[in-house]
Amino acid sequence: MAKNPNYGIDAPGLCRFFFIGGLTALTLLCLALMWLPQSGFWFLAIKIILAIFAIYLLGMGCLMIYDSKITKIATRDQLLSTIHWLGDEQVLDVGCGRGLMMVGAAQRLTTGKSIGVDIWQAEDQSANSPAGAMENARLAKVEDRIIVQTADMRKLPFADQSIDVVLSAWAVHNLKQNTDRECALNEMMRVLKKGGFLILSDIEHREAYAKHLKSLGLVDVKIIFSPIRDTILNIVSFGSYRPFAITGRKAH
Ligand SMILES: C[S@@+](CC[C@H](N)C(=O)[O-])C[C@H]1O[C@@H](n2cnc3c(N)ncnc32)[C@H](O)[C@@H]1O
Structure with a gap:
């Protein structure tokens, strides 16, 4: 099968940071859900903060990959036309x-x-x-x-x-x-x-x-x-x- 051009990922270090940070937050969230008590203000706050970090960091990582791989190529073609x-x-x-x-x-x-x-x-x-x-x-x-x-x-x-x-x-x-x-x-x-x-x-x-x-x-x-x-x-x-x-x- 013919290979397509591969234009890479922009700012790969930042992208890696988002994924590693997001996966770390997600792992900590899973541990917190398993091991921390279900009730209590601070326990709930810790879980919410970890969930926000996990969603934000993984979301930013996915956005960067999506824009490098999809949005930029579509935009390029629109602009050149x-x-x-x-x-x-x-x-x-x-x-x-x-x-x-x-x-x-x-x-x-x-x-x-x-x-x-x-x-x-x-x-x-x-x-x-x-x-x-x-x-x-x-x-x-x-x-x-x-x-x-x-x-x-x-x-x-x-x-x-x-x-x-x-x-x-x-x-x-x-x-x-x-x-x-x-x-x-x-x-x-x-x-x-x-x-x-x-x-x-x-x-x-x-x-x-x-x-x-x-x-x-x-x-x-x-x-x-x-x-x-x-x-x-x-x-x-x-x-x-x-x-x-x-x-x-x-x-x-
Ligand atoms: C995010 S990449 C974008 C590459 C490409 N234009 C694209 O859209 O896929 C930014 C590019 O700018 C180049 N760059 C940064 N500073 C530069 C400079 N002073 N002169 C020429 N290129 C530079 C980088 O090496 C890198 O290839």
């Missing part, structure tokens, strides 16, 4: 990891190239490597349209206005300093041709990105997110996990 592809575009996926956006774009190209750049941080994606990105391109049968390069998003090794479509998924938030994130956005807009498209998705800093990109000349800006999901995730993640996408064109 907002572009009117000619097939000859030069595409850049910034922080490509194992190539989710890069491969999706390459599937829409004929003579164009889809370039992925990354510094391959193991903590940001499971089995993150240039070989992993190329393997996914091979499995999707687009390796002839793919170029994978090691480069920092704060200093993209491309000429000004040389790229037709700039893509980036869930990568920029990994830069912890605001100035670094702005620098990455400056670089994306520098290499983008006038009239070129940008699709930037991430999990934090929605308003700051939109404001900065507009100040750099991004027009027809759309900010895409589900208000209900955003509100719920904002609460359960304490503001650190609010997936969204920004799309727009560089002004002529």
Whole structure:
């Protein structure tokens, strides 16, 4: 049977923490239910707290896996289909990891190239490597349209206005300093041709990105997110996990 591309799990260490923490809380809850007395305020409180921890931690772990494996791929296809592809575009996926956006774009190209750049941080994606990105391109049968390069998003090794479509998924938030994130956005807009498209998705800093990109000349800006999901995730993640996408064109 033909193998499908595998785009890995984002933040695998955090995901592991949620599952180990959740299973530990669940085990303690089972022990408490078996061994602690059925009555008494504090015994009940301990059981409720353990149940809340188990549900929260396991739920967050499952959510992370679901989003890495299902939501991101569905969202990628929706976002890429907002572009009117000619097939000859030069595409850049910034922080490509194992190539989710890069491969999706390459599937829409004929003579164009889809370039992925990354510094391959193991903590940001499971089995993150240039070989992993190329393997996914091979499995999707687009390796002839793919170029994978090691480069920092704060200093993209491309000429000004040389790229037709700039893509980036869930990568920029990994830069912890605001100035670094702005620098990455400056670089994306520098290499983008006038009239070129940008699709930037991430999990934090929605308003700051939109404001900065507009100040750099991004027009027809759309900010895409589900208000209900955003509100719920904002609460359960304490503001650190609010997936969204920004799309727009560089002004002529
Ligand atoms: C959560 S992963 C997302 C990967 C891919 N875009 C996807 O959606 O599957 C974030 C990626 O950003 C990359 N990254 C982090 N800091 C970077 C930097 N300064 N320059 C380039 N890539 C970076 C990480 O190595 C990782 O591959």
